[in-house]
Amino acid sequence: MSIRRLPEHLVNRIAAGEVVERPASALKELVENAIDAGARDISVRLAGGGVDGIEVIDDGCGMSRGEIALAVERHATSKLPDDAIEAVQTLGFRGEALPSIASVARVTIESRVRGEEGWRLEIDNGATAGEGPAAIPPGTRVRVAGLFEKVPARRKFLRSARSEYAACVDVVRRLAMARPDIAFTLEHDGRRSLSVQRDEGRPARVAALTDRMLIENSVAIDFAREGILLGGVAGLPTFNRGVADHQYLFVNGRPVKDRLLMGAIRGAYAEMLARDRHAVVALFLEVPADMVDVNVHPAKTEVRFRDPGLVRGLIVSGLRRALDEAGHRSVQRPSEAALGAWRSSPLPFSGEGWERGLSAGAQPGEASSTSIPSHEWDGREYLAAVQDRHPTFLTQPPLGRAEAAAQPVPETASHPLGVARGQIARTYIVAEAEDGLVIVDQHAAHERLVLERMRRALSDGGVRSQALLLPEVVELEETACDRLEARAAELAELGLELERFGARAMLVRAVPALLGQGEVQGLVTDLADEIAAYDEALSLKERLDHVAATMACHGSVRAGRILSVTEMNALLREMEVTPHSGQCNHGRPTWVKLAHGDIEKLFGRK
Template structure:
């Protein structure tokens, strides 16, 4: 078979298969062209999910008659010359318009600000005419009709009109976040109008337009740099999370990207603060020399490659964690909003199906071998009622924070409360006033009240104390007078024994005791009295995942989180007033105490104005 040159139309259709995958891809390319032309106002209209109609109108620089004739030819562009290491525009390939024109009916009308008249050119299935005079305002109007009519097979792979409409909306939102100084209007017969007014340099205002007003109250500013890479933007507090990764946005030199390195680093920065199955909310901008990043990886331009990926990942993780620490203990404002809605007349509880799931989680929680990490998502307000014996903080432990010494076993339930503590501006979590259902601490602040989940809060404090001690040396342990023999399946013993030396660093010392048992000789002093058998069995269940853990440090921190759950104040434990206040004071000085190790909030704050609204005052 002889080799022959493909026709220009077939070449364009092949290119369109990579560049134009769906209507949202066409919308992305056309909006990018408008932004590169300096547009400050962009209007997008769609019909049939973008398949029947996609029109993009801008007030950019426009094109002359000669430029218009070249714009529909492949590899013709005004954005670069010959240096692919210095790309400072969103587009640069010169493939978008001819690719669209090869599979759809495309028309472009444009006029420069200096010209007295505009011109229009049309393409249909790759066949182009000559530019003709046309009435048009300064700027450009690109209209795409009957997308993929020339390649009917591609139409079969498109999703429903609603799904394609949603994909175009997401593209416009990403572009709007990248360019807050540009006004975007998205309309059409298949959607309600979305209008995003320009916000100038106020990025947070634009983010609030796209992600909702709640983000402004739960955002932490990010501003960091490392060598030649600058990172800025906003990240949500850990308790302000979502059920999917659709609220993670990253922009490299103004270009919206969905790069695995960046999104993975953002999630890693929130490790141990966001529950499994939940995702943080963040909008980040990266600025660096174009020579240090390759945007020419894929025609869709959604992936990038960094010359030093380790530097970029380290910058993201370090900047977000430093910002979360700097912001201190903050709980999501949406928790208080949900509580207020629950108090309003007409509120109905969860449906019966949800209640059955809740009871199932409750029943599993009563099993001493059950791990909170095995059920990462639970309804708000879920109480962990597992009943390993309460482990007091060891007052003689050198690394234990002084505030923990106050958690002593009460002498009797009828004990008189200690002296009342008054709210103070120096104590954001206020002064303890009551304990409700032997699980929730109610504290009064200067501006309202705070409700604290005592188990979740103490679990976080114990975990942070374990991490701090672990970073310095081996944790002190307490020797058991009589070793505790734990009967287990032999395969569980085999899985846990290779980690015996590493677990000894955490103060947990055990050895093999026959073919199907382990003898526990020492337990971490920081946990006090602990159910060693339940702890060992849970660690054996988790040991299968440690082989893929990110190094020894991550493995030990995972174990520390498990130990913290076993050594914290349990639900149903009645506390004295001084114990409750000691817990509040320790929370105020401990980073990340706004959520437990599994990402659930440890407290909810209600402002006085919110309480007064409940009573119509």
């Protein structure tokens, strides 16, 4: 086949393929244009997830009649004042954005420079469809409709309107996070879903766009080295998420997704986070233009540094220094109202010795303040008198207390994991086996057991649910609610009954009976993260496995809970008959054993 010159309309469509992959790609280019035009207020309106319509309105410098016509020509730009491509300071200089979008959609551009009349230009899939005066305030309005209508091969690869909308929200969120000096609003099908005011400060802007609790559970980053500045907000290690999509990275004000930077964040939080948990951070790097190349990706979502080691070390050192200065800080305690919702049962009335102990423990001050003479008291009267005056003074003690043996101690020979002898640090069960000492991580072990129970229940027709006495409302981002709502039927198979409760909340009516009364808020939040990360790539069975694993983690016995000897032995016995119980759902070991020979070596006996 001989070489030929491609027609103009095909050249434009090829260029569009580099820049316009989906509605979010077009939206990113339009909003970046508004930012570079010096806008202070940017308004975005979407229809059908951006597939049916995109509108971006700004109050920037605007364009004259001649500039509008030039803006839709290829390789025409105002963002590159000279030929130094490597020194570009704006969000982009490519001339393909507007003409490429106009080649695969119907585009209307209206703009007005202050002190001049406005002008309108309409383009229909690469051909001029009309122009004329426009009555608009100073600034620019760009409407995009019918994206890929005349390119069905491209349109059929678009995802659902809900998925495309989620991608558009992510684009606006990242750009709004980078510029706290600009006000942003986002409306979808006539309903406002995002709104932030200008000049609210970087920490407040990041918290408003991610999680409003972040501002109380984060540290500020302010670090510099060899001309590179690092700023931003880093969540405390205990304020983490189930997936890494809450890590926002910016280089010279440009949102990027860079493997080097993501790896640096993981390195900084190493030894402070479990392998299945991810930090919540927003990092802003200011790098001299000659030290970074932003032109390595058509959409400029990746960058290349002249000295990658310096940048990585800067991020690791800056994050660790900030986290070290946070000291013993952890996620803030829940509100007093939430703490007051806990209830405890009274002590059981069993055993004369226990009652005598109560009587012997009575304080003189307490006895003189009641109408019952102290010499007439017994244990029951003391308990009743104190509880009348202080209802919460005496509550049920921890279950891991000393107990009288009701049955002979089991023989260790019949149990591979031995017999429980005690608990260390409220986290590890110590058991004596015939051939050594077994130490079990109670949370990791029970997590695996709960997951295997849920898998068996699924294979038998579904997990039984337990209705909540009072349905619980969980507030989430709108896109997270959309994902949960779309998977409500699958979650119901696992015993979790959800329904939509407004634009940004889900109502939890029932939880899996296997989990008991767990933390519903954390469970639903992590499930939304899991679905966002794995929903599109996995089969139904794989998705259910991921969701079941997340539920099992939230429903398992937590580290810090004191267990009775009976509970410890029951956990060991179930581990012995459960497949894969040697490791938890995240690959960590659930138990380790010190053989007798190993113990003897520790004491110099061998």
